[in-house]
Amino acid sequence: MSVGKAGTESTDVVRRWRAHADDCVLLDGFHALKHALRFGAEIPLVLTSDRQGALDLAADLAPDVAGALAARAVDVPDDVLRTLVPRLHPTRVAALAVRPSRTARLAALSDTARRAPVVVLDQPRNLGNAGAVIRLAAGFGATGVVTTGPLDPWHSTVVRGAAGLHFATAVEQLSVPELPAGPLFALDPEGKDIRSYVLPDDALLAFGSERSGISPELRDRADHLVSLPMRSQVSSYNLATSVGMTLFHWSAGHEFG
Template sequence: MDRSHSRQRSNAGSPKRPKTEGNGPGPAARPGGSAKGPSGPAHRAHWLFGVHAVLAALANPKRRKERLLVSKEAGQRHGEALDKLLALPGAPPAHQANREDFMSALPDSAVHQGLALQCAPLTQPHLEDLLAAPLPETARRPVVLVLDQVTDPQNVGAILRSAAAFGAQAVVTTGRNAAAESGVLVKTASGAFDHTPYIAVTNLARALESLKTAGYWSLGLAGEGKRTLADAKSDGPVALVLGAEGSGLRRLTRETCDELVHLPTREPISALNVSNAAAVALYELLK
């Protein structure tokens, strides 16, 4: 079914080293709606790392950047790009860093590629503001990804990367039991985090109802879905809903979706990782 007719367009010393970088709390959300402030703890600076993640964050005028660490090798390899980005308004002070500097700032497991940026979390839009904004001219069709308590930051980062690559409008997630902005998530997104809105909502069922009111047909990915995504998709706006691996979609989320659909996988592998499923589904919807 197509609801498209009803869519309304209208400079400090070495930082303290975090011991681990786990999921932590989900992106901060306000009751009944989407994130009012930055994802994660309000305005608390943290470290991003990796070439694509850091370059995208430096290029984002909405980012509050505090300090940039650059290894000698990375400075030589990416010097031209860094010179341009560091000439922009709001650029942070850059410091040539050695191995010990990176070890002091980042978790042991961080693959930093010679670049690390200390910055504040991004302030994300409200869902209602996203729905009221006109689509970019380059958009093929309105598609929003909705994540039901997907907590793994690498999965979420990969989903954001696919969302940016295929042209989804945004990724909507739960305010609790979700992956907050972190170095691991942003590194896995490979620059996509600073291009694709990551919106937290307190009540996912209510957010789905808002999407439906705005003209989106909500399709939940579930193995027991009677039709395939290809058979069920329409030409109008789509909210694609994915659940956590193992538990899948929660009961209320299932009941709120317009339809449950599946991807036609074959034995012996009957299920995909949630980030792989998101990529396949986005290709089907936006090809």
């Protein structure tokens, strides 16, 4: 291939990427792309500066998506790819995915016959922590994750932290009055020990920040304040640990497919 032709193709790829970027979610790295493919995301563009390395990763770690990756992956020079993403993932893979319909996400969250809880993050601040929670929620089969406050749960750093598992659950940003119906269990140090409850499948499980806890507005909305068992003089668990412990408590007796 001539240098001129390669340059023209790179220019075309950059043009296509930028045409989609504002309306799509950045999938940063192989693992985010892998999960998006598995859970049916619409992916208009996949770029890599190491196509063979990406295909080898798929063959080794995710053969179920190897064919889809091979059909989509476009090889581009490393310096071109670095101009399109904030920081290039070590796997040297980046893709764009269409964000699922908000109507569909809200319908899943508001379904009164929910068979798994909704996780509510009240005024979260850390993008990486939010991503870790979404990854946990997807692993436990939670109906979705809702954030209140200004943090965008679809921010590229959150998607990276969740390894693309936004597409395995319903992720939405709502105000407290907009939360779906269902009994709300808010984690609070002064609450009743969570082990005294059987958490229903349609529960909302709400978590505040490690520093300030749940907001007064969410506290007023809560049906139950619950606490996690913890040794005295230990200040708190981190957010993802708290969510994982609570979802594990809910999951007792449930099967995962």
